[in-house]
Amino acid sequence: MTQPTSQPTTNRFTFRTLILLLIPIILLAGVITLFLYTGGGLRLESPAPVENLDVEKYILERNEIHLHVRNTGPEELTIASVIINEAVMPFSVTPGATIPRLGRAEIHVNYAWSQGEAYGITIFTSNAIPFAVDIPVAFETPQPSRGTFWSFTLIGLYVGVIPVFLGIFWFPALRQLGRRMMTFLMAATAGLLIFLGLDTLAEALEVAAEVPSAFQGIGLIGIGAVATFLLLDAISRRQTEITGSETERRLAIALMIAIGIGFHNLGEGLAIGAAYNVGEIALGTFLVVGFIIQNITEGLGIIAPVLRDRPTIGRLALMGLIGGGPAILGAWIGGFTPSPILAVLFLAIGTGAIFEVVYEIAKLIQKDTARESMPITVFSGVLTGMLMLWVTGLLIK
């Protein structure tokens, strides 16, 4: 009975529905055309030109200042004047002084700047709208040379790789702990990750403010964080369906923790690299020491889920690299091609990954405490994890 009726329905569906689907689109095109030609009866001419120019990066070379700018306004704009420290300077623009919407250009000025001094630059467009950029400390912008490459590698090593591995070295000792203690450690890891997740999110929001408005930094955070969370959740569920082995599952969670922490460290690397480029790094060796102390806890978090198992040394080393190595990558990217958009995206992915891992750990703890309820252990564990980062943070800030 359903067979004869459903057959024509399917036919009609492909044919008529296509046209029905197209009708609104055709109408939309008509409305847009009408609007473009007539303005739709609205007076859309702005009384004053609306322009926006973002200085994405500046590069200082000997006697030269280069400004990388992007037009983030609604219309094209033209660079008309460049004033450096209250002096009108001759300049040139490549590819041209007129920049299309969302287009980029480089402004070049021959300017005898001095090492360590501050410069205020005002760029006037042809509509006499000023845009300011500050160079807080002038110094030659590091070029991608072997020397600077190695510097950034070193810094990533110190802030990311070494602390994570130091934490992993606790593995043999912690294996001796009892079941309750291991649950406590898992809870502490969850607390640790919540703290890191909040921190990553805050940093993403901070960088999002620097993203040109057309690129909607906050929206990027939402996309990156939610997509990562759901993707990791889907992967974890599928894995449970396939293997079902507790050991494999805990190892997978450890790996995911490593990935989450890796993204967090990538964000830190980006921040350090970018800060170094604009001279915002102040001196202080003891701070790196403090850094190592604080980030040791990250290594601890990675190994917590697999303490009762027997992962190979190779696996542990791999997880350490996944967790710490991105700090080096981040420092390279941040140092050589700083991009707030990329930074926001990485930090958002980190946020999503970290919170998903917290969710996974929560599920693990729930399973572990099904046989024996340990509410105080979980409570004190989570709190300990968060306090650990807060207190070590106090020590060094």
Next chain:
Amino acid sequence: MKPLSRRDFLKVGGLAVLGTAGATALTQNNDNQPVTEGPSKVHPSHAMQQGDHGDLPGTVGEVDHEKNGFNPTDILTDFDYGEVSTLPNGQTLREYRIISLNKNIEVIPGIEFPAWTYNGRVPGPTIRATEGDRIRIHFSNGSNHPHSIHFHGFHPGEMDGVPGTGPGGLVEPGGSFTYEFDAEPFGLHLYHCHVFPLARHIAKGLYGAFIVDPKEGRPPVDREMVMVMNGIDVDFDDANDFYAVNGIPFHYQNHPIQIRVGEKIRVYLVNILEFDLINSFHLHANFFHYYPTGTSLVPSEFTDTIIQGQAQRGILEFSYRYPGMYMFHAHVTEFAELGWNGMFEVIP
């Protein structure tokens, strides 16, 4: 104090390592840098260059003087003596026509300033008369804002061009008024719009020089020039973005004023700068006799730098001993680098 974030800490923490490594990289860069002439992006009209030490302040390209309707080089020696006739009582009558107009003026190549002008130029015409002449200014307002002309000098209250003093105090768009008074005292004066808000009406370009020669004249010189020091607030934040003499920043730097060795030069210098408290004039490799307000024939000072507050003015007399290129500029040096800089090219 703003509490430090983890990110701030990162910035600080990162340094220790980079401090050493980065510094090494920097020194190496400096050492390896070949000392060669940088790519020359300097505009050919620049009078001077600094070689390998960056460009001199200045503009790229040239503003469209034709479209602007005036050229500062011409303004320099453009004195308006008016339409001359004799009154029944034997007094000389000088009549001038001034119209206020809204006009976009390209002040920096690529930047147009929506100016308010007298006769379509900034500064307005240099009104020149002799002490005791009858002055008649036929003013009409061709703009869409009320304006007036307020002259410095002796005149009756209703000729003062200030709102509240009669029909000449505020001339509505499309309206007109004739200011009439005797040119007194001799000296270098100025005129400007006095409609409120005053600072904006002046800053937009409504001003000019007003020269009253003494009856017996000043001692003869070879060349006379007028220089009106002004500022341009292109973004209307009540702070000058550019500075100039006779309207266009850097004009006499890009187009040096040619004079000859030994030529006696007289400069009528007026300061109509808004927003900044003082302006100044400094002459290179030379000294000048200075006659404040030009109201005496005896110089008050022999100097190379003078300071003028708002609406102050004075006459400078000098001549050059040696040929060469000589700067003249505001010794408020930030004004100089923002446009108030010029050159005398002294030819043997």
